[in-house]
Amino acid sequence: MPTADPIPLLKLLGDPTRLRILALLDREELSVGELARALGLAQSRVSNHLRLLRDAGLLAERHAGASTFLRRNGVALEGDPGPGLASRLWGALGEELAALPEHAADLVRLEGVLADRRSKAGEFFDRVAEEWDKLGIAFDTGQARHRAAAHLLPADFVLADLGCGTGYFSQPLVGHCSRLVCIDLSARMLDEAKKRLDPVRRSTDIEYKVGGLDALPLADGELDGVVAGMVLHHLPELDAPLTEMRRVLRPGGTAVVVELAPHGEAWMRGELGDRALGLAPADVCAAFERVGFEDVALDPVDDRYCPKGPDGAVELSLYAVRGRVPRASLSARNGATN
Ligand SMILES: C[S@@+](CC[C@H](N)C(=O)[O-])C[C@H]1O[C@@H](n2cnc3c(N)ncnc32)[C@H](O)[C@@H]1O
Incomplete structure:
Protein backbone atom coordinates (compact mmCIF):
# COMPACT_ATOMS: atom_id res chain seq x y z
CA MET A 1 0.00 0.00 0.00
CA LEU A 135 -47.81 31.32 -7.96
CA GLY A 136 -48.52 28.54 -10.40
CA ILE A 137 -46.81 25.93 -8.22
CA ALA A 138 -49.02 23.15 -9.47
CA PHE A 139 -48.88 19.40 -9.32
CA ASP A 140 -49.52 17.33 -12.40
CA THR A 141 -51.90 14.53 -11.37
CA GLY A 142 -52.24 15.13 -7.63
CA GLN A 143 -51.08 11.53 -7.05
CA ALA A 144 -48.40 12.58 -4.57
CA ARG A 145 -50.86 13.65 -1.88
CA HIS A 146 -53.01 10.58 -2.48
CA ARG A 147 -49.96 8.35 -2.06
CA ALA A 148 -49.13 10.11 1.19
CA ALA A 149 -52.70 9.74 2.45
CA ALA A 150 -52.83 6.10 1.39
CA HIS A 151 -49.75 5.34 3.52
CA LEU A 152 -51.31 7.02 6.55
CA LEU A 153 -54.84 5.63 6.42
CA PRO A 154 -55.89 2.02 7.06
CA ALA A 155 -55.80 0.93 3.42
CA ASP A 156 -57.04 -2.62 4.08
CA PHE A 157 -60.56 -1.28 4.62
CA VAL A 158 -63.47 -2.65 2.60
CA LEU A 159 -66.15 -0.04 2.00
CA ALA A 160 -69.40 0.31 0.09
CA ASP A 161 -71.30 3.25 -1.32
CA LEU A 162 -75.02 2.43 -1.28
CA GLY A 163 -77.21 4.15 -3.84
CA CYS A 164 -73.92 5.38 -5.26
CA GLY A 165 -75.48 7.08 -8.30
CA THR A 166 -72.63 8.56 -10.35
CA GLY A 167 -70.10 7.96 -7.58
CA TYR A 168 -70.00 11.33 -5.85
CA PHE A 169 -69.60 9.93 -2.33
CA SER A 170 -67.28 7.15 -3.57
CA GLN A 171 -64.74 9.48 -5.06
CA PRO A 172 -62.96 10.54 -1.85
CA LEU A 173 -62.83 6.89 -0.72
CA VAL A 174 -60.91 5.66 -3.76
CA GLY A 175 -57.26 5.08 -2.91
CA HIS A 176 -57.99 4.86 0.82
CA CYS A 177 -59.44 1.35 0.95
CA SER A 178 -58.47 -1.95 -0.57
CA ARG A 179 -61.96 -2.66 -1.98
CA LEU A 180 -64.92 -0.43 -2.70
CA VAL A 181 -68.30 -1.84 -3.67
CA CYS A 182 -70.57 0.61 -5.48
CA ILE A 183 -74.20 -0.47 -5.35
CA ASP A 184 -77.20 1.09 -7.08
CA LEU A 185 -80.57 -0.02 -8.44
CA SER A 186 -79.74 1.66 -11.72
CA ALA A 187 -77.23 -0.02 -14.05
CA ARG A 188 -76.95 3.23 -16.02
CA MET A 189 -75.99 5.12 -12.87
CA LEU A 190 -73.32 2.48 -12.21
CA ASP A 191 -71.97 3.01 -15.74
CA GLU A 192 -71.57 6.71 -14.94
CA ALA A 193 -69.92 5.88 -11.60
CA LYS A 194 -67.48 3.61 -13.44
CA LYS A 195 -66.57 6.41 -15.85
CA ARG A 196 -65.88 8.69 -12.92
CA LEU A 197 -64.04 6.28 -10.62
CA ASP A 198 -62.05 3.86 -12.79
CA PRO A 199 -59.62 6.52 -14.05
CA VAL A 200 -58.71 7.40 -10.45
CA ARG A 201 -58.95 3.94 -8.89
CA ARG A 202 -55.27 3.84 -7.80
CA SER A 203 -54.77 0.88 -5.44
CA THR A 204 -58.49 0.28 -4.79
CA ASP A 205 -60.39 -2.63 -6.33
CA ILE A 206 -63.75 -1.20 -7.33
CA GLU A 207 -66.78 -3.41 -7.93
CA TYR A 208 -70.06 -2.18 -9.40
CA LYS A 209 -73.16 -4.13 -8.41
CA VAL A 210 -76.81 -3.65 -9.28
CA GLY A 211 -78.79 -4.05 -6.07
CA GLY A 212 -81.32 -2.55 -3.72
CA LEU A 213 -80.74 -1.20 -0.22
CA ASP A 214 -83.39 -3.54 1.14
CA ALA A 215 -81.49 -6.65 -0.06
CA LEU A 216 -77.81 -5.79 -0.48
CA PRO A 217 -75.76 -8.13 -2.67
CA LEU A 218 -73.18 -8.54 0.11
CA ALA A 219 -72.37 -11.21 2.71
CA ASP A 220 -72.89 -10.75 6.46
CA GLY A 221 -70.06 -8.76 8.04
CA GLU A 222 -68.28 -8.25 4.69
CA LEU A 223 -67.61 -4.52 5.14
CA ASP A 224 -65.72 -2.20 7.45
CA GLY A 225 -67.81 0.81 6.48
CA VAL A 226 -70.72 1.97 4.36
CA VAL A 227 -71.90 5.33 3.17
CA ALA A 228 -75.40 6.03 1.88
CA GLY A 229 -75.50 9.56 0.49
CA MET A 230 -78.77 11.18 -0.51
CA VAL A 231 -80.57 7.90 -1.04
CA LEU A 232 -82.74 7.14 2.00
CA HIS A 233 -85.25 9.84 1.04
CA HIS A 234 -85.94 7.75 -2.10
CA LEU A 235 -87.05 4.77 0.01
CA PRO A 236 -90.45 4.04 1.56
CA GLU A 237 -89.07 3.53 5.09
CA LEU A 238 -85.80 3.43 7.03
CA ASP A 239 -85.68 0.20 9.02
CA ALA A 240 -85.15 -2.26 6.14
CA PRO A 241 -82.15 -0.45 4.56
CA LEU A 242 -80.55 0.27 7.95
CA THR A 243 -80.99 -3.36 9.03
CA GLU A 244 -79.25 -4.41 5.82
CA MET A 245 -76.40 -1.97 6.47
CA ARG A 246 -75.92 -3.41 9.92
CA ARG A 247 -75.97 -6.97 8.53
CA VAL A 248 -73.20 -6.35 5.97
CA LEU A 249 -70.93 -4.51 8.44
CA ARG A 250 -68.46 -6.37 10.65
CA PRO A 251 -68.73 -5.86 14.41
CA GLY A 252 -67.29 -2.40 15.05
CA GLY A 253 -67.98 -1.31 11.45
CA THR A 254 -69.44 2.13 10.76
CA ALA A 255 -72.40 3.34 8.70
CA VAL A 256 -72.73 6.95 7.57
CA VAL A 257 -75.89 8.40 6.08
CA VAL A 258 -75.86 11.85 4.48
CA GLU A 259 -79.32 13.28 4.06
CA LEU A 260 -81.36 16.32 3.20
CA ALA A 261 -83.03 18.12 6.08
CA PRO A 262 -86.82 18.45 5.62
CA HIS A 263 -87.65 21.06 2.96
CA GLY A 264 -90.66 22.28 0.96
CA GLU A 265 -89.41 21.80 -2.63
CA ALA A 266 -92.27 19.60 -3.87
CA TRP A 267 -91.03 19.79 -7.50
CA MET A 268 -88.15 17.46 -6.42
CA ARG A 269 -90.63 14.56 -6.30
CA GLY A 270 -91.33 14.80 -10.02
CA GLU A 271 -87.98 16.14 -11.23
CA LEU A 272 -85.52 14.19 -9.05
CA GLY A 273 -87.56 11.12 -8.11
CA ASP A 274 -87.59 12.00 -4.39
CA ARG A 275 -90.13 10.19 -2.24
CA ALA A 276 -89.73 12.21 0.98
CA LEU A 277 -89.00 15.95 0.99
CA GLY A 278 -85.96 15.44 3.23
CA LEU A 279 -85.82 13.40 6.42
CA ALA A 280 -85.91 14.63 10.00
CA PRO A 281 -82.49 13.98 11.60
CA ALA A 282 -84.18 12.71 14.76
CA ASP A 283 -86.08 10.10 12.72
CA VAL A 284 -82.86 8.85 11.10
CA CYS A 285 -81.05 8.69 14.46
CA ALA A 286 -83.98 6.81 16.00
CA ALA A 287 -83.99 4.28 13.14
CA PHE A 288 -80.22 3.71 13.54
CA GLU A 289 -80.80 2.93 17.22
CA ARG A 290 -83.88 0.78 16.54
CA VAL A 291 -81.97 -1.59 14.27
CA GLY A 292 -79.11 -1.96 16.75
CA PHE A 293 -76.39 0.57 15.89
CA GLU A 294 -74.57 2.11 18.85
CA ASP A 295 -72.72 5.41 19.32
CA VAL A 296 -75.27 6.99 17.01
CA ALA A 297 -74.41 10.63 16.39
CA LEU A 298 -75.73 13.49 14.33
CA ASP A 299 -73.03 15.54 12.56
CA PRO A 300 -73.76 18.94 11.11
CA VAL A 301 -72.45 19.18 7.54
CA ASP A 302 -71.02 22.43 6.27
CA ASP A 303 -72.39 21.90 2.77
CA ARG A 304 -75.63 22.45 0.87
CA TYR A 305 -77.39 20.59 -1.88
CA CYS A 306 -78.14 23.05 -4.67
CA PRO A 307 -80.41 21.54 -7.35
CA LYS A 308 -81.90 23.76 -10.08
CA GLY A 309 -85.66 24.02 -9.68
CA PRO A 310 -88.32 25.70 -11.81
CA ASP A 311 -87.58 29.01 -10.07
CA GLY A 312 -83.79 28.67 -10.14
CA ALA A 313 -81.31 26.94 -7.85
CA VAL A 314 -82.31 26.23 -4.26
CA GLU A 315 -80.01 25.66 -1.31
CA LEU A 316 -80.96 22.75 0.93
CA SER A 317 -79.38 21.85 4.27
CA LEU A 318 -77.58 18.57 4.74
CA TYR A 319 -76.59 16.53 7.77
CA ALA A 320 -74.88 13.23 8.49
CA VAL A 321 -75.80 10.48 10.91
CA ARG A 322 -73.33 7.78 11.85
CA GLY A 323 -73.54 4.66 13.94
CA ARG A 324 -71.34 1.69 14.81
CA VAL A 325 -72.22 -2.00 14.86
CA PRO A 326 -71.67 -3.27 18.41
CA ARG A 327 -68.47 -5.24 18.86
CA ALA A 328 -70.44 -8.06 20.50
CA SER A 329 -71.12 -10.77 17.91
CA LEU A 330 -73.79 -10.17 15.31
CA SER A 331 -75.32 -13.59 15.79
CA ALA A 332 -75.81 -12.93 19.52
CA ARG A 333 -77.59 -9.70 18.64
CA ASN A 334 -79.67 -11.33 15.90
CA GLY A 335 -80.60 -14.11 18.32
CA ALA A 336 -81.81 -11.49 20.81
CA THR A 337 -83.98 -9.61 18.32
CA ASN A 338 -85.36 -12.45 16.23
C1 LIG B 1 -80.06 11.24 -5.48
S1 LIG B 1 -79.17 9.90 -6.14
C2 LIG B 1 -77.77 9.95 -5.09
C3 LIG B 1 -76.57 9.36 -5.72
C4 LIG B 1 -75.27 9.54 -4.96
N1 LIG B 1 -75.29 8.86 -3.71
C5 LIG B 1 -75.01 11.03 -4.78
O1 LIG B 1 -75.17 11.52 -3.67
O2 LIG B 1 -74.59 11.67 -5.75
C6 LIG B 1 -80.02 8.48 -5.57
C7 LIG B 1 -79.46 7.19 -6.12
O3 LIG B 1 -80.02 6.15 -5.36
C8 LIG B 1 -80.39 5.09 -6.20
N2 LIG B 1 -81.47 4.37 -5.54
C9 LIG B 1 -82.73 4.76 -5.33
N3 LIG B 1 -83.41 3.83 -4.63
C10 LIG B 1 -82.56 2.82 -4.40
C11 LIG B 1 -82.63 1.57 -3.73
N4 LIG B 1 -83.77 1.17 -3.16
N5 LIG B 1 -81.56 0.79 -3.68
C12 LIG B 1 -80.41 1.19 -4.27
N6 LIG B 1 -80.25 2.35 -4.91
C13 LIG B 1 -81.33 3.16 -4.98
C14 LIG B 1 -80.79 5.78 -7.49
O4 LIG B 1 -80.65 4.90 -8.59
C15 LIG B 1 -79.81 6.92 -7.55
O5 LIG B 1 -78.64 6.57 -8.24
Whole structure:
Protein backbone atom coordinates (compact mmCIF):
# COMPACT_ATOMS: atom_id res chain seq x y z
CA MET A 1 0.00 0.00 0.00
CA PRO A 2 1.60 3.35 -1.00
CA THR A 3 2.22 5.71 1.85
CA ALA A 4 2.73 9.45 1.58
CA ASP A 5 4.37 11.98 3.84
CA PRO A 6 1.99 12.64 6.78
CA ILE A 7 3.75 15.85 7.89
CA PRO A 8 1.80 18.34 5.66
CA LEU A 9 -1.48 16.90 6.91
CA LEU A 10 -0.34 17.03 10.54
CA LYS A 11 0.77 20.67 10.05
CA LEU A 12 -2.56 21.51 8.51
CA LEU A 13 -4.47 20.03 11.42
CA GLY A 14 -2.06 21.56 13.94
CA ASP A 15 -3.64 24.98 13.50
CA PRO A 16 -6.39 25.80 16.08
CA THR A 17 -8.49 27.89 13.67
CA ARG A 18 -8.50 25.13 11.09
CA LEU A 19 -9.53 22.62 13.75
CA ARG A 20 -12.38 24.91 14.82
CA ILE A 21 -13.46 25.22 11.18
CA LEU A 22 -13.47 21.46 10.71
CA ALA A 23 -15.31 20.94 14.01
CA LEU A 24 -18.12 23.30 12.89
CA LEU A 25 -18.29 21.87 9.38
CA ASP A 26 -18.43 18.40 10.88
CA ARG A 27 -21.71 19.39 12.56
CA GLU A 28 -23.34 21.56 9.92
CA GLU A 29 -23.10 22.46 6.28
CA LEU A 30 -22.42 26.23 6.28
CA SER A 31 -21.84 28.98 3.77
CA VAL A 32 -18.53 30.84 4.05
CA GLY A 33 -20.36 33.83 5.56
CA GLU A 34 -22.17 31.67 8.11
CA LEU A 35 -18.93 29.92 9.02
CA ALA A 36 -17.14 33.24 9.57
CA ARG A 37 -19.98 34.42 11.84
CA ALA A 38 -19.94 31.17 13.81
CA LEU A 39 -16.18 31.56 14.31
CA GLY A 40 -16.49 35.25 15.18
CA LEU A 41 -13.83 36.04 12.56
CA ALA A 42 -13.65 38.24 9.46
CA GLN A 43 -14.42 36.35 6.27
CA SER A 44 -11.01 37.32 4.85
CA ARG A 45 -9.28 35.53 7.72
CA VAL A 46 -11.35 32.41 7.24
CA SER A 47 -10.91 32.27 3.46
CA ASN A 48 -7.20 31.57 3.61
CA HIS A 49 -7.71 28.59 5.95
CA LEU A 50 -10.52 27.33 3.75
CA ARG A 51 -8.27 27.41 0.70
CA LEU A 52 -5.67 25.24 2.46
CA LEU A 53 -8.28 22.78 3.74
CA ARG A 54 -9.96 22.65 0.34
CA ASP A 55 -6.62 22.02 -1.43
CA ALA A 56 -5.98 19.14 0.97
CA GLY A 57 -9.35 17.67 0.06
CA LEU A 58 -10.70 18.04 3.61
CA LEU A 59 -13.78 20.02 2.53
CA ALA A 60 -16.79 19.04 0.40
CA GLU A 61 -18.53 21.86 -1.47
CA ARG A 62 -22.06 22.32 -2.69
CA HIS A 63 -23.04 25.25 -4.90
CA ALA A 64 -26.56 26.69 -4.62
CA GLY A 65 -27.20 29.88 -6.60
CA ALA A 66 -24.58 32.44 -5.62
CA SER A 67 -23.68 30.61 -2.39
CA THR A 68 -21.18 27.86 -1.73
CA PHE A 69 -21.89 25.55 1.18
CA LEU A 70 -19.10 23.65 2.88
CA ARG A 71 -18.93 20.47 4.90
CA ARG A 72 -16.08 18.46 6.34
CA ASN A 73 -15.18 15.79 3.85
CA GLY A 74 -15.12 12.52 5.75
CA VAL A 75 -14.27 10.39 2.75
CA ALA A 76 -10.81 8.86 2.32
CA LEU A 77 -9.00 11.11 -0.15
CA GLU A 78 -6.83 10.62 -3.10
CA GLY A 79 -3.31 11.46 -2.05
CA ASP A 80 -4.30 10.96 1.56
CA PRO A 81 -1.21 9.61 3.32
CA GLY A 82 -2.36 6.08 3.97
CA PRO A 83 -5.99 5.06 3.59
CA GLY A 84 -8.06 7.82 5.17
CA LEU A 85 -5.39 9.09 7.57
CA ALA A 86 -7.27 12.40 7.86
CA SER A 87 -10.46 10.54 8.73
CA ARG A 88 -8.70 8.33 11.23
CA LEU A 89 -6.98 11.29 12.89
CA TRP A 90 -10.31 13.09 13.03
CA GLY A 91 -11.96 10.06 14.61
CA ALA A 92 -9.15 9.82 17.16
CA LEU A 93 -9.52 13.49 18.09
CA GLY A 94 -13.17 12.94 19.03
CA GLU A 95 -13.96 14.64 22.33
CA GLU A 96 -10.57 16.33 22.46
CA LEU A 97 -12.02 18.88 20.07
CA ALA A 98 -14.37 20.04 22.78
CA ALA A 99 -11.30 21.09 24.78
CA LEU A 100 -10.33 23.69 22.19
CA PRO A 101 -10.56 27.02 24.03
CA GLU A 102 -12.92 28.63 21.49
CA HIS A 103 -15.07 25.59 20.76
CA ALA A 104 -17.88 26.26 23.26
CA ALA A 105 -18.22 29.87 22.07
CA ASP A 106 -18.23 28.62 18.46
CA LEU A 107 -21.17 26.36 19.24
CA VAL A 108 -23.16 29.18 20.82
CA ARG A 109 -22.54 31.39 17.78
CA LEU A 110 -23.40 28.46 15.49
CA GLU A 111 -26.80 28.20 17.20
CA GLY A 112 -27.39 31.89 16.46
CA VAL A 113 -26.42 31.39 12.80
CA LEU A 114 -28.80 28.44 12.47
CA ALA A 115 -31.64 30.31 14.21
CA ASP A 116 -31.17 33.19 11.74
CA ARG A 117 -31.24 30.75 8.87
CA ARG A 118 -34.53 29.23 10.13
CA SER A 119 -36.15 32.59 10.69
CA LYS A 120 -35.06 33.74 7.20
CA ALA A 121 -36.79 30.67 5.71
CA GLY A 122 -39.85 31.43 7.87
CA GLU A 123 -39.83 35.10 6.84
CA PHE A 124 -39.69 34.12 3.19
CA PHE A 125 -42.71 31.82 3.49
CA ASP A 126 -44.55 34.35 5.67
CA ARG A 127 -44.12 36.83 2.83
CA VAL A 128 -45.42 34.54 0.07
CA ALA A 129 -48.05 32.54 2.04
CA GLU A 130 -51.10 34.40 0.76
CA GLU A 131 -49.91 34.27 -2.86
CA TRP A 132 -48.43 30.76 -2.72
CA ASP A 133 -51.34 28.91 -4.31
CA LYS A 134 -51.52 31.50 -7.08
CA LEU A 135 -47.81 31.32 -7.96
CA GLY A 136 -48.52 28.54 -10.40
CA ILE A 137 -46.81 25.93 -8.22
CA ALA A 138 -49.02 23.15 -9.47
CA PHE A 139 -48.88 19.40 -9.32
CA ASP A 140 -49.52 17.33 -12.40
CA THR A 141 -51.90 14.53 -11.37
CA GLY A 142 -52.24 15.13 -7.63
CA GLN A 143 -51.08 11.53 -7.05
CA ALA A 144 -48.40 12.58 -4.57
CA ARG A 145 -50.86 13.65 -1.88
CA HIS A 146 -53.01 10.58 -2.48
CA ARG A 147 -49.96 8.35 -2.06
CA ALA A 148 -49.13 10.11 1.19
CA ALA A 149 -52.70 9.74 2.45
CA ALA A 150 -52.83 6.10 1.39
CA HIS A 151 -49.75 5.34 3.52
CA LEU A 152 -51.31 7.02 6.55
CA LEU A 153 -54.84 5.63 6.42
CA PRO A 154 -55.89 2.02 7.06
CA ALA A 155 -55.80 0.93 3.42
CA ASP A 156 -57.04 -2.62 4.08
CA PHE A 157 -60.56 -1.28 4.62
CA VAL A 158 -63.47 -2.65 2.60
CA LEU A 159 -66.15 -0.04 2.00
CA ALA A 160 -69.40 0.31 0.09
CA ASP A 161 -71.30 3.25 -1.32
CA LEU A 162 -75.02 2.43 -1.28
CA GLY A 163 -77.21 4.15 -3.84
CA CYS A 164 -73.92 5.38 -5.26
CA GLY A 165 -75.48 7.08 -8.30
CA THR A 166 -72.63 8.56 -10.35
CA GLY A 167 -70.10 7.96 -7.58
CA TYR A 168 -70.00 11.33 -5.85
CA PHE A 169 -69.60 9.93 -2.33
CA SER A 170 -67.28 7.15 -3.57
CA GLN A 171 -64.74 9.48 -5.06
CA PRO A 172 -62.96 10.54 -1.85
CA LEU A 173 -62.83 6.89 -0.72
CA VAL A 174 -60.91 5.66 -3.76
CA GLY A 175 -57.26 5.08 -2.91
CA HIS A 176 -57.99 4.86 0.82
CA CYS A 177 -59.44 1.35 0.95
CA SER A 178 -58.47 -1.95 -0.57
CA ARG A 179 -61.96 -2.66 -1.98
CA LEU A 180 -64.92 -0.43 -2.70
CA VAL A 181 -68.30 -1.84 -3.67
CA CYS A 182 -70.57 0.61 -5.48
CA ILE A 183 -74.20 -0.47 -5.35
CA ASP A 184 -77.20 1.09 -7.08
CA LEU A 185 -80.57 -0.02 -8.44
CA SER A 186 -79.74 1.66 -11.72
CA ALA A 187 -77.23 -0.02 -14.05
CA ARG A 188 -76.95 3.23 -16.02
CA MET A 189 -75.99 5.12 -12.87
CA LEU A 190 -73.32 2.48 -12.21
CA ASP A 191 -71.97 3.01 -15.74
CA GLU A 192 -71.57 6.71 -14.94
CA ALA A 193 -69.92 5.88 -11.60
CA LYS A 194 -67.48 3.61 -13.44
CA LYS A 195 -66.57 6.41 -15.85
CA ARG A 196 -65.88 8.69 -12.92
CA LEU A 197 -64.04 6.28 -10.62
CA ASP A 198 -62.05 3.86 -12.79
CA PRO A 199 -59.62 6.52 -14.05
CA VAL A 200 -58.71 7.40 -10.45
CA ARG A 201 -58.95 3.94 -8.89
CA ARG A 202 -55.27 3.84 -7.80
CA SER A 203 -54.77 0.88 -5.44
CA THR A 204 -58.49 0.28 -4.79
CA ASP A 205 -60.39 -2.63 -6.33
CA ILE A 206 -63.75 -1.20 -7.33
CA GLU A 207 -66.78 -3.41 -7.93
CA TYR A 208 -70.06 -2.18 -9.40
CA LYS A 209 -73.16 -4.13 -8.41
CA VAL A 210 -76.81 -3.65 -9.28
CA GLY A 211 -78.79 -4.05 -6.07
CA GLY A 212 -81.32 -2.55 -3.72
CA LEU A 213 -80.74 -1.20 -0.22
CA ASP A 214 -83.39 -3.54 1.14
CA ALA A 215 -81.49 -6.65 -0.06
CA LEU A 216 -77.81 -5.79 -0.48
CA PRO A 217 -75.76 -8.13 -2.67
CA LEU A 218 -73.18 -8.54 0.11
CA ALA A 219 -72.37 -11.21 2.71
CA ASP A 220 -72.89 -10.75 6.46
CA GLY A 221 -70.06 -8.76 8.04
CA GLU A 222 -68.28 -8.25 4.69
CA LEU A 223 -67.61 -4.52 5.14
CA ASP A 224 -65.72 -2.20 7.45
CA GLY A 225 -67.81 0.81 6.48
CA VAL A 226 -70.72 1.97 4.36
CA VAL A 227 -71.90 5.33 3.17
CA ALA A 228 -75.40 6.03 1.88
CA GLY A 229 -75.50 9.56 0.49
CA MET A 230 -78.77 11.18 -0.51
CA VAL A 231 -80.57 7.90 -1.04
CA LEU A 232 -82.74 7.14 2.00
CA HIS A 233 -85.25 9.84 1.04
CA HIS A 234 -85.94 7.75 -2.10
CA LEU A 235 -87.05 4.77 0.01
CA PRO A 236 -90.45 4.04 1.56
CA GLU A 237 -89.07 3.53 5.09
CA LEU A 238 -85.80 3.43 7.03
CA ASP A 239 -85.68 0.20 9.02
CA ALA A 240 -85.15 -2.26 6.14
CA PRO A 241 -82.15 -0.45 4.56
CA LEU A 242 -80.55 0.27 7.95
CA THR A 243 -80.99 -3.36 9.03
CA GLU A 244 -79.25 -4.41 5.82
CA MET A 245 -76.40 -1.97 6.47
CA ARG A 246 -75.92 -3.41 9.92
CA ARG A 247 -75.97 -6.97 8.53
CA VAL A 248 -73.20 -6.35 5.97
CA LEU A 249 -70.93 -4.51 8.44
CA ARG A 250 -68.46 -6.37 10.65
CA PRO A 251 -68.73 -5.86 14.41
CA GLY A 252 -67.29 -2.40 15.05
CA GLY A 253 -67.98 -1.31 11.45
CA THR A 254 -69.44 2.13 10.76
CA ALA A 255 -72.40 3.34 8.70
CA VAL A 256 -72.73 6.95 7.57
CA VAL A 257 -75.89 8.40 6.08
CA VAL A 258 -75.86 11.85 4.48
CA GLU A 259 -79.32 13.28 4.06
CA LEU A 260 -81.36 16.32 3.20
CA ALA A 261 -83.03 18.12 6.08
CA PRO A 262 -86.82 18.45 5.62
CA HIS A 263 -87.65 21.06 2.96
CA GLY A 264 -90.66 22.28 0.96
CA GLU A 265 -89.41 21.80 -2.63
CA ALA A 266 -92.27 19.60 -3.87
CA TRP A 267 -91.03 19.79 -7.50
CA MET A 268 -88.15 17.46 -6.42
CA ARG A 269 -90.63 14.56 -6.30
CA GLY A 270 -91.33 14.80 -10.02
CA GLU A 271 -87.98 16.14 -11.23
CA LEU A 272 -85.52 14.19 -9.05
CA GLY A 273 -87.56 11.12 -8.11
CA ASP A 274 -87.59 12.00 -4.39
CA ARG A 275 -90.13 10.19 -2.24
CA ALA A 276 -89.73 12.21 0.98
CA LEU A 277 -89.00 15.95 0.99
CA GLY A 278 -85.96 15.44 3.23
CA LEU A 279 -85.82 13.40 6.42
CA ALA A 280 -85.91 14.63 10.00
CA PRO A 281 -82.49 13.98 11.60
CA ALA A 282 -84.18 12.71 14.76
CA ASP A 283 -86.08 10.10 12.72
CA VAL A 284 -82.86 8.85 11.10
CA CYS A 285 -81.05 8.69 14.46
CA ALA A 286 -83.98 6.81 16.00
CA ALA A 287 -83.99 4.28 13.14
CA PHE A 288 -80.22 3.71 13.54
CA GLU A 289 -80.80 2.93 17.22
CA ARG A 290 -83.88 0.78 16.54
CA VAL A 291 -81.97 -1.59 14.27
CA GLY A 292 -79.11 -1.96 16.75
CA PHE A 293 -76.39 0.57 15.89
CA GLU A 294 -74.57 2.11 18.85
CA ASP A 295 -72.72 5.41 19.32
CA VAL A 296 -75.27 6.99 17.01
CA ALA A 297 -74.41 10.63 16.39
CA LEU A 298 -75.73 13.49 14.33
CA ASP A 299 -73.03 15.54 12.56
CA PRO A 300 -73.76 18.94 11.11
CA VAL A 301 -72.45 19.18 7.54
CA ASP A 302 -71.02 22.43 6.27
CA ASP A 303 -72.39 21.90 2.77
CA ARG A 304 -75.63 22.45 0.87
CA TYR A 305 -77.39 20.59 -1.88
CA CYS A 306 -78.14 23.05 -4.67
CA PRO A 307 -80.41 21.54 -7.35
CA LYS A 308 -81.90 23.76 -10.08
CA GLY A 309 -85.66 24.02 -9.68
CA PRO A 310 -88.32 25.70 -11.81
CA ASP A 311 -87.58 29.01 -10.07
CA GLY A 312 -83.79 28.67 -10.14
CA ALA A 313 -81.31 26.94 -7.85
CA VAL A 314 -82.31 26.23 -4.26
CA GLU A 315 -80.01 25.66 -1.31
CA LEU A 316 -80.96 22.75 0.93
CA SER A 317 -79.38 21.85 4.27
CA LEU A 318 -77.58 18.57 4.74
CA TYR A 319 -76.59 16.53 7.77
CA ALA A 320 -74.88 13.23 8.49
CA VAL A 321 -75.80 10.48 10.91
CA ARG A 322 -73.33 7.78 11.85
CA GLY A 323 -73.54 4.66 13.94
CA ARG A 324 -71.34 1.69 14.81
CA VAL A 325 -72.22 -2.00 14.86
CA PRO A 326 -71.67 -3.27 18.41
CA ARG A 327 -68.47 -5.24 18.86
CA ALA A 328 -70.44 -8.06 20.50
CA SER A 329 -71.12 -10.77 17.91
CA LEU A 330 -73.79 -10.17 15.31
CA SER A 331 -75.32 -13.59 15.79
CA ALA A 332 -75.81 -12.93 19.52
CA ARG A 333 -77.59 -9.70 18.64
CA ASN A 334 -79.67 -11.33 15.90
CA GLY A 335 -80.60 -14.11 18.32
CA ALA A 336 -81.81 -11.49 20.81
CA THR A 337 -83.98 -9.61 18.32
CA ASN A 338 -85.36 -12.45 16.23
C1 LIG B 1 -80.06 11.24 -5.48
S1 LIG B 1 -79.17 9.90 -6.14
C2 LIG B 1 -77.77 9.95 -5.09
C3 LIG B 1 -76.57 9.36 -5.72
C4 LIG B 1 -75.27 9.54 -4.96
N1 LIG B 1 -75.29 8.86 -3.71
C5 LIG B 1 -75.01 11.03 -4.78
O1 LIG B 1 -75.17 11.52 -3.67
O2 LIG B 1 -74.59 11.67 -5.75
C6 LIG B 1 -80.02 8.48 -5.57
C7 LIG B 1 -79.46 7.19 -6.12
O3 LIG B 1 -80.02 6.15 -5.36
C8 LIG B 1 -80.39 5.09 -6.20
N2 LIG B 1 -81.47 4.37 -5.54
C9 LIG B 1 -82.73 4.76 -5.33
N3 LIG B 1 -83.41 3.83 -4.63
C10 LIG B 1 -82.56 2.82 -4.40
C11 LIG B 1 -82.63 1.57 -3.73
N4 LIG B 1 -83.77 1.17 -3.16
N5 LIG B 1 -81.56 0.79 -3.68
C12 LIG B 1 -80.41 1.19 -4.27
N6 LIG B 1 -80.25 2.35 -4.91
C13 LIG B 1 -81.33 3.16 -4.98
C14 LIG B 1 -80.79 5.78 -7.49
O4 LIG B 1 -80.65 4.90 -8.59
C15 LIG B 1 -79.81 6.92 -7.55
O5 LIG B 1 -78.64 6.57 -8.24
